[in-house]
Amino acid sequence: MKKISSLFLLFFSLLIFSQKKWDLRFYNELVGTEYLIYADNSEVMPMSAKFNFKLTNLKTSLSNDEIIVIPGNTKRFFVAKITPVNPREGNQFSYTNTYNFGNVVQKDFEEDYIYSLPFTKGKTHLIFQGYNGKFSHQKDAALDFDLKIGDPVYAAREGTVVLTEDSNLQGCPKISCAKFNNKVLIMHNDGTFADYAHLKYKGVAVKKGDEIKKGQLIGYSGNTGFSSGPHLHFSVFINRIDGSRTFIKTKFKTSQGDGILLEEGKSYTKND
Numbered sequence: 001m002k003k004i005s006s007l008f009l010l011f012f013s014l015l016i017f018s019q020k021k022w023d024l025r026f027y028n029e030l031v032g033t034e035y036l037i038y039a040d041n042s043e044v045m046p047m048s049a050k051f052n053f054k055l056t057n058l059k060t061s062l063s064n065d066e067i068i069v070i071p072g073n074t075k076r077f078f079v080a081k082i083t084p085v086n087p088r089e090g091n092q093f094s095y096t097n098t099y100n101f102g103n104v105v106q107k108d109f110e111e112d113y114i115y116s117l118p119f120t121k122g123k124t125h126l127i128f129q130g131y132n133g134k135f136s137h138q139k140d141a142a143l144d145f146d147l148k149i150g151d152p153v154y155a156a157r158e159g160t161v162v163l164t165e166d167s168n169l170q171g172c173p174k175i176s177c178a179k180f181n182n183k184v185l186i187m188h189n190d191g192t193f194a195d196y197a198h199l200k201y202k203g204v205a206v207k208k209g210d211e212i213k214k215g216q217l218i219g220y221s222g223n224t225g226f227s228s229g230p231h232l233h234f235s236v237f238i239n240r241i242d243g244s245r246t247f248i249k250t251k252f253k254t255s256q257g258d259g260i261l262l263e264e265g266k267s268y269t270k271n272d
Helices: 175-180
Strands: 002-005 009-012 014-018 024-031 034-041 047-056 058-060 067-070 074-084 092-101 114-116 124-129 142-145 152-154 159-165 183-187 193-197 199-204 217-221 232-239 245-248 251-254 257-261 267-269
Touching: 024 047, 034 047, 047 058, 047 074, 058 092, 067 074, 183 199, 183 217, 251 267
Parallel strands: 009 092, 014 092, 114 251
Antiparallel strands: 002 009, 024 034, 034 074, 047 067, 047 092, 058 074, 124 142, 124 267, 142 232, 152 217, 159 183, 183 193, 193 232, 199 217, 232 245, 251 257
């Protein structure tokens, strides 16, 4: 708690909760008798935040639990103004916030986009766990391709790399091992994200901030994290502020035609 002397007394405390250490910073500036809250977002993607204020003899321009979306690579993004109700009386405030990556209030996306199969041209692979699968995809529109360790993984859609991880060696068929997932996370131009997970140790071929073309090599399949065997996990989603995800069923180009929804237990060939 910090005590500030001015025309009024103001007590301030800040507590930030986050699911991951993103490069996002909130700070305050005192201008006259008002406090201005700003954000610096050094991530290449938007970040979303929700605030909860406790105010005494103060009012704020941002409502409690209102979500703000901070654009990527943005400095001094205005968040809120805190103003005294009666400047002659003592004042205090505190706030907490939660934040997560992406535009969490997004509803629309490109529904008819045709994705490319994320493996080598001319190869055929099985979907051994599909949408709402019983092992780890309950309520998730995610796909597991039966790639072997070391098989190349290609971008199913163009976008920007926003996260990579390939420092993990271990994996197991328990949710507790999810923290060991090696992955590449790519943001698409419609604001959705693609997750390519379970890559092998040192199996990422791109870096954060790279602009990726459809069909570009991004890594190598593995068996890390929450995994019962070697495979590539692929999903597309919109993030939400509480850490949940709205998953999107993706349409692919296969040897059977364009706009195919892949099904568990079936194999698909990539012709181009």
